[in-house]
Amino acid sequence: MLVLPKESRKLFKGPFGILHRDISTVLPELAGRTVYTVGDVVTHTLQKNGITPSIAVVDGQTMRSPCSRMPEFSGECIRVENPAGTITDDLVKALTYAINHTPVTIMVNGEEDLAVIPLVIAAPEAAVVLYGQPHKGIVLRTIDAGAKAAAQELLGLFVQVGA
Helix, strand or coil: CCCCCCCHHHHHHCCEEEEEEHHHHHHHHHHHEEEEECCCHHHHHHHHHCCCCCCEEEEEECCCCCCCCCCCCCCEEEEEEECCCCECCCHHHHHHHHHHCEEEEEEEECCCHHHHHHHHCCCCCCCEEEECCCCCCEEEEECCCHHHHHHHHHCCCCCEEHH
């Protein structure tokens, strides 16, 4: 399991992509692309707008409270443990599996926020990853070599714990 040290957490507060204030500005960017989402509200909002993500990573929470806008599960549902501030091996395995077996919903027991990092690394180029930026909007990250390198750099801040 990878654990994010407390001193590195501030580096994850800003958007890891382009911040959009409203879903209406995101939708035109999604045409013809493979879409992956991390977060219950962004997944629900896309579904409400007629887009089902190929992979949705959710945890039933929004800003540490139960989510009242739970998205519908699409395709296979994989359940994984992923405590807050970590990226577990099970989460990475589920994301890697999901890339090749879409549609998949990954239901996280714990916290899904950091799933963006391994998802960007695993995703094919030209796909997009969307996630919510609390109180600010929706972040869109287009997958390219730069996104993968940036995600790999962020992953390097984590510390391996256990075998």
